Amino acid sequence: MNAQFFLTATALVLAAVTAAHAERADRDRPLNIESDALRYEERTQTSTFTGHVVATKGTIVMRGAQLVVRQEPDGQVSGTLTAAPGERAFFRQKRDGVDEFIEGEAERIEYDGRADRVRFVRRAELRRLRGETLADQVTGEVIVYEHASGQFSVDGVREVPGGGRVRAVIAPRAAASAPTSALPAATSPLRPASALGGAVR
Template identity: 35%
Template structure:
């Protein structure tokens, strides 16, 4: 494993460990999984295969977890546990967000495809994936990769390579920005702004 990637993985593990016990909102996993669309497209349910396909500005929610996509496939491989695959729009990525068990803190992500595994409580972001931490409405910590796996239960993140990046980001490079929790809101905003302008 290249030293740069190794250091990036170590840095992101520190990012996710900031604030002991800071995990995805624990009560979310007890809530129902709700799939909705704008109604302009279609929904098909295959009872025999336990497969539901919904198209047209779809949202998947479970407590504070929210995934938005153009099309979603939902399966029930085990009773009461669901898997979902969310596909992006032609010109816009699918998105994910969830509150963490920390006051006013959210994890946000976007990718070409998002896979949710209810049994293992993992979110896999595939294709031009970005992951961000937001505190008090300000983006503080941020990272990108071609495939990012977020383990909600363990509150860990794993990177698998680096694919084509967005404008302003050098391919093959993971840039992480950390903002101290004690920083005031203006200082946090300044740090996030500086990170966005750096290349």
């Protein structure tokens, strides 16, 4: 009985550790960057990559004209990706545990590795794909996406005078008729947060 209990408890602990590692898989992967030029500042621990920037970090893919990367004392990185004039930078990441991808575009994309958060600024667009099929799409001036929780918040107010609108397209779900409790947690849709950029619960 004791041996069986020990084995069961050990299995549960290992499963929890495995799940935790899966959730942090991208955050703990090395950041690989290609660009036309690089400038590094020792004092601020800042690297500036310019010209056809392509960055990958696990399932994360980022593309733009310039990427400024800062490394924190604990080793985590954050970065600001900007597009060439008139264009938008690109971000893509796989969601944990499902065959779904989040991808977005904006004139500026801010990635926070420690918080596992992405902020899309100006002419922002966020899309969720099931495999290669577009499922949901939202646009606004500022979109904040929390990878760990799958929540996002959208602000339609422009950073320049004139105002803006939030627009969303939500595709019908095949299992929409099933009770919510019967759906696996991993297939839960993206959920809008209650406040832009605030703590998501």
